[in-house]
Amino acid sequence: MQRHFLSEKETEELLEKIKEKYNISLSPQKVEIGKEKKEVYYFLDGVLSFFSQDLIPTLCAIYKFNISLPSVKVDEGAVRAVLKGADLFVPGIKEYNCNCKPGDIIAVTTMEGKAIAVMKVLISKEDAEKEKRGKFSKNLHYLGDEIWKMCK
16 A cells, blocks of 8 residues: 655544534544545554545554544454454344444444444444334444454
8 A cells, every 4th residue: 555644734624524523532643545446545553544435533543643533332243243344233232332323433342341343333223212113223343344454
């Protein structure tokens, strides 16, 4: 993958978008962008931190920069499934730490609070609690996947 540094202006714009979307202020020394196939990757200080035009944070960035996303805690069965790339279904959710609505980007964590995946919410928290079944969120990135391997 070819990577190149963003200009000062491009860096400012990117960091402003991240601040608006996730309410976090980052101040990396250098910001690079890489493109492969149709995917875009953003590296902050050499760490693969965001991917996609939608600026989806990687687990590497969540750990390194202590990014706090809205989240859900899941049971062991859901942890095993998610770590194989599965989407998250409502019965696996044990605790909501979000007022999740469709389109939101959330972290999926173990009961101990360790982030294991980044997902896009498909149904609202209210609907999930009411229905108690169905697919809650789509798996975008999880520990051990290709993006995780690119971080390491």
